[in-house]
Amino acid sequence: MTDRSIYLDYAASTPVDGRVWERMREVSELTCANPSSTHAAGRLAQEIIATSTGQLAALLNARADRLVMTSGATESDNLAIAGGARYRAHRGRHLVSMRTEHKAVTDVFEILAKEGFDVTWVDPAANGVLDPAVFEAALRDDTQLASIMFVNNETGVVQDIEALGAICRERDILMHVDAAQAVGKVHIDLATLPVDLMSITAHKFYGPKGVGALYIADRPGCHVEPILYGGGQQRRIRPGTMSTEMIAALGTTASIAAERIDDDLAHLRSMRKALWDGIAGIDGLTLNGDPDGFPGILNVSVAGVEGESLLLALEPLLVATGSACNSKTQEPSYVLRALGRSDAEAQSAIRFSFGRATTLDEVEFAAARYRDAVARLRALAPGAAA
Numbered sequence: 001m002t003d004r005s006i007y008l009d010y011a012a013s014t015p016v017d018g019r020v021w022e023r024m025r026e027v028s029e030l031t032c033a034n035p036s037s038t039h040a041a042g043r044l045a046q047e048i049i050a051t052s053t054g055q056l057a058a059l060l061n062a063r064a065d066r067l068v069m070t071s072g073a074t075e076s077d078n079l080a081i082a083g084g085a086r087y088r089a090h091r092g093r094h095l096v097s098m099r100t101e102h103k104a105v106t107d108v109f110e111i112l113a114k115e116g117f118d119v120t121w122v123d124p125a126a127n128g129v130l131d132p133a134v135f136e137a138a139l140r141d142d143t144q145l146a147s148i149m150f151v152n153n154e155t156g157v158v159q160d161i162e163a164l165g166a167i168c169r170e171r172d173i174l175m176h177v178d179a180a181q182a183v184g185k186v187h188i189d190l191a192t193l194p195v196d197l198m199s200i201t202a203h204k205f206y207g208p209k210g211v212g213a214l215y216i217a218d219r220p221g222c223h224v225e226p227i228l229y230g231g232g233q234q235r236r237i238r239p240g241t242m243s244t245e246m247i248a249a250l251g252t253t254a255s256i257a258a259e260r261i262d263d264d265l266a267h268l269r270s271m272r273k274a275l276w277d278g279i280a281g282i283d284g285l286t287l288n289g290d291p292d293g294f295p296g297i298l299n300v301s302v303a304g305v306e307g308e309s310l311l312l313a314l315e316p317l318l319v320a321t322g323s324a325c326n327s328k329t330q331e332p333s334y335v336l337r338a339l340g341r342s343d344a345e346a347q348s349a350i351r352f353s354f355g356r357a358t359t360l361d362e363v364e365f366a367a368a369r370y371r372d373a374v375a376r377l378r379a380l381a382p383g384a385a386a
């Protein structure tokens, strides 16, 4: 990042909180031992892992022994979906998910379809929200697992996990939720939310990249087959030496988030409102998503302008045309296409995402830059009035 740049890409990743770095350093100085070793240094590492897991559990009001540590949400999604579907395969092979899910979810279903599972994709309404009645209509007697994300990474749309999860519970279907964009940012109470499997990642809420968790509810029939094989760590659900430092980082990240969540949400709301107020008057502007969605993300399309040129014209703003993971494909976002946007509309989309360090000055500058860039590109477009 240069000094001049303005980072508005918090949905792709967030800066690591200084207290998290401090804790990692402290932990690495306290013990280098393998947490599976039975000597004193190994036991200290185990204690640190237990404390840190407890911090994450407290944020989510979950039992610490129901959290499996992973390398992030991609691994957690893979473990939950492939592991859950395979564990329940003897009961049925029908699975349900949504077109607007992250690739870490959709690609797993594609693999499972090749293994002989039958996948039904449900579509959201034009605002990105999935109607529980549409979801329910897709379920069958042999449905074993459904995966619906909490907060959408491109649009910020929030799904009604409580209603969707309740439908699954009634029918004894495993409900997986990719909560990569939600954990630490919106209130989640796993003691009451009817969710069986939930994916978590630290780097979306001010922790480091490369650490996350999968929550697995304590309920009959709720279990996953491992996708990795090796030592006996984490009840063999996720073998591999546990990273004391990274798990400590996730725990500290979670406890900071637990303290800040309401203040963070209020701040994000005011940032999103300021940006929207600054650009809403542009002719041909469309909001992609739901005005009541997660306030950390604002995704807009604009008629007559192409996204990649817009992205360049917006410099020094650091924003996204879609999901960071798919930005190399240059294809119009499949998430926005699922919301009924045309190729041209989807191609012009820009995702602004805000965070703790975003200031009103930055957002006002971003709004002005966006207005100018759209006007400039429209003036250059073939057929524009000279």
Ligand SMILES: Cc1ncc(COP(=O)(O)O)c(C=O)c1O
Binding pocket: 011, 012, 071, 072, 073, 074, 075, 077, 102, 104, 149, 151, 152, 153, 178, 180, 181, 201, 202, 210, 212, 325
């Ligand atoms: C909704 C969603 N799911 C999964 C992921 C993948 O998470 P990770 O980078 O931790 O593997 C991301 C982030 O890119 C995401 O936004």
